[in-house]
Amino acid sequence: MHLVADALTFGYPGRPVLNAVGLSASAGDRVGVVGENGAGKTTLLRLLAGDLVPTSGEVRRAGTVSVVPQQLDVEPGTTVGDLVRRTAGHVRAAAEHLDEVVAGFDHDAGDLTALAEAIAAAEHLAAWDVDRRVDEALTRFGAPRDPDRRLDTLSVGEAYRARLACHVAERADVLLLDEPTNHLDAAGIDYLTAQLQDWPGVVVIVTHDRRLLDDVMTAILDLDPSMDGRPVLYGATRYATYRFAKDQALRRWRARYAQERKRAEKLARRLDESYEGLSDEWRPAKGSQKHRRATRARIHVKAADRLVQKLEAEAVEVPVPPPALAFPDLPSIPTGYTGGPLLEVRAPRVAGRLDLAGVRVDLPPAGRLLVTGANGAGKSTLLAAMTGRLDLDRGHRAVAHGVRLGVLTQDDDSPERRRMTGFEAAARRALDLLEAGALDPAHVLPVAALGLVEETDLDRPLGELSVGQRRRFELAAALVAAPHVLVLDEPTNHLSIALVDALTEALRLTSAAVVVATHDRAMRADLADWPTLDL
Template sequence: MPDVHLVADGLTFGYPGRPVLDGVGVSASAGDRVGVVGENGAGKTTLLRLLAGDLAPTAGEVRRSGSVSVVQQELDVAPGSTIGDLVRRTATHVRAAAARLDEVVAGFDHEGGDLAALSDAIAAVDRLAAWDVDRRVDEALTRFGAPRDHARRLDTLSVGEAYRARLACHVAERADVLLLDEPTNHLDVGGIEYLTAQLQEWPGVVVIVTHDRRLLDDVMTAILDLDPSMDGRPVLYGATRYATYRFQKDQALRRWRARYAQERKRAAKLAQRLDESYEGLSDEWRPPKGSQKHRRGTRARIHVKAADRLVQKLEAEAVEVPVPPPALAFPDLPSIPAGYAGGPLLELRAPRVEGRLDLPGVRVELPPAGRLLVTGANGAGKSTLLAALAGRTPLDRGHRSVAPGVRLGVLVQDDDSPARLRTTGFEAAARRALDLLSSGALDPAHVLPVAALGLLEEEDLDRPLGELSVGQRRRFELAAALVAAPHVLLLDEPTNHLSIALVDELTEALRLTSAAVVVATHDRAMRADLADWPSFEL
């Protein structure tokens, strides 16, 4: 194929009062597939927008060769636009290559024509397979579980349906440079497997922001970690396995921390020496009569200057360690409420929600410290089942019961109402706690401070939720689910939008907590980690 590449050199970008990226560099050519990882708020989505040309860097540059296609997490829907509009846009782009070939062939001079231009036009049509675009779009829509009705308006679709429709069209488009932001968030296992197969055979450049550990293993040729390293720069790992990347990163962090600890210890000793030198200078400033005070004072001053120079040298060579990302401080949750009389904490019998869920004869019950892994394809009713367990969705048939005093912690997939996005994290958490306190469902002694969970910095909790990244908002929603020290956790796709490191920490915490836990997930790595849990497939 013709030269296809994507190069970012020294990219720096920030919002007013908030730097995001500093000196990021990455280079990829045809056949390279780069996974971008890092803590929530590290700038992963911002980097993707810079690479796509949607944002202009404040320093550095991006060089692109070939067509570029980007699928963002969030979609701005034009009023009245439909799935058919997405499909036609895809077909128009692809067929433009066929039209270009017709134009070149029609004007080609067989004696002195530009053979290179003709070869490039033929290669473009062959690569894009313009004659097959309609079939590819229809296949991708089907395999991703997206609506196929071209008349469906995008503003009537769920967030997941709209994302899958866009993803299908962009995959069918076969751009030279494909940029994807968390593409597996809204896919079931079948959709993820189809996407994996497409990416493994992608002839151009692929850059993917992802928390999906299996996708990193199956697809990537390199991993770009945007978290700070010892020199303050992101690191491009050549590791193609997640376990290898984690090992290399953990080793680098150990060396970093060891050097920092050594330097702080040396700095403390030198500071002590400097204090002693100043004390000596003060003591000898008025020596006893006949004690050669000038010589003794001079030696003291020389000693102080030497210590000063050593301290300055140490500070000049010291490693400036950025504040590390907050570690998850998962609380010690209770297993039973006060006065528990036995039986299941939560029970659901024969639930039916018109058009979304129908489980005649099925009984779902959760004992203290119980576990349940819910799986199934998109549209099978996983989210509806969890909403019914949480009491957020009324039942058309069936019965739900909750043991007296049981508190629930609920994490849903999307809760981005405009009013909520205008509130700060502290305000939203306080409102949740006050509602529970006023209803008598929560003892003040059991309220967990949202800032103590290690999920967000206090300065982020002071900002409106709408100003946070998607991943930071997801961290807050997880924190809000824990504020009331729940006896039962109901988590719908808990890995969505979270950083890989936090997914690892959360998985371990869910295995160890005393609370009862229900998890609905398509994340293949998490499902493997929780394979010993009782499961329910819809």
């Protein structure tokens, strides 16, 4: 079993995505794919899986392939049982084939090679154990186990976990995963980590999870452009090692670029001076050997021209770097603040989803709160209740006068919203906040100024952006009102790994109060000194 990508290049109409990507992995190799949002990570997985045809280059695969994309297209009426039967079908087929071969085997003149191959295939897939493996994975990932449950009635997280469980139970030779930890809690991530560490075949994972990179990967493929414009495969098995190597390469790249720009400016000035000298020599003073001086001036111009041409031929063409996070200086208190908590919730209860009798959450100016807990514990429900998006069946919620909230939810992906451009969606968000009295026109932050989304991408419908680019936009939109309180539900989901680092640091330093609910183990470790509510 192996997976090889040779000089893989791909682009959508008018938009190149991947350029000369090289990858070679065999049994036991586990490659983490990282890069900025929009760099082509999901596109690469689709190419490796054979769902897309490369513009140039080729993909060679040996063995069975199983792919788990971020988004699940659900056919109406499809159930969990259908998903289980479909994804483990080839495993059962191997067992059925072995039964047929054994039943029809002629002990006197039978084909021993065919029998041995059928036995090896069934043993490799552990076909007799697939039902137990599926049930175990569904349980450990916290996915629904009722085979009659329809997928279109499940939450995004539940549907993803059910699908992931089935594919993990398949034991394919090549496993391709796109952000597998986004919808898993700590127990689910631990189970997935253990499965991947013992995976006998090839694993390629697109992930922002820094701990998963540390615990599982044998190499890291960074799709961000390097000095020669190509992605780089790092042999690093630790995230810190990879970041150090990448930062050093970027430092050398920027230093060389700055040096060449400085040299170019110097030569340009020399060329200008030479032309000015040539112009001056056309009318020299009488008796000044004008032809000789003019010839010498032209020689200087030609020499400068040759140097400029040589510089341009050898220059490093540096692509436009990804936008750096420009996290705004958020306010800590509203005008006229007289004291007390900015946001307070007491004994909240939402029927069937959350019941925190005796629990009080109060957030002072510049306060911090980290919310943790297993899937289904009610983290998202609590944040929705805190921000007023859910009514309480019992309890009390209060927000200080004039406090502006910035809210990032896990999913805001309606068809109507996907048809809007980024600028239209941002304008709609601002108008809705203004109508609700939750926006001060004097304190509006333009989404294009935050370093999260390129202006050209804001002109495109949100549905055309990658999942990560849309997540960047939603984070920018949460900051539009210059909030005094930021409430973020799983803020690292779908973001690039470099942005996760920058966002974590910004949340630690901002003057605004911050509430974060997250499963991200590295972020939880980085925010371990915050007050924590474990549900």
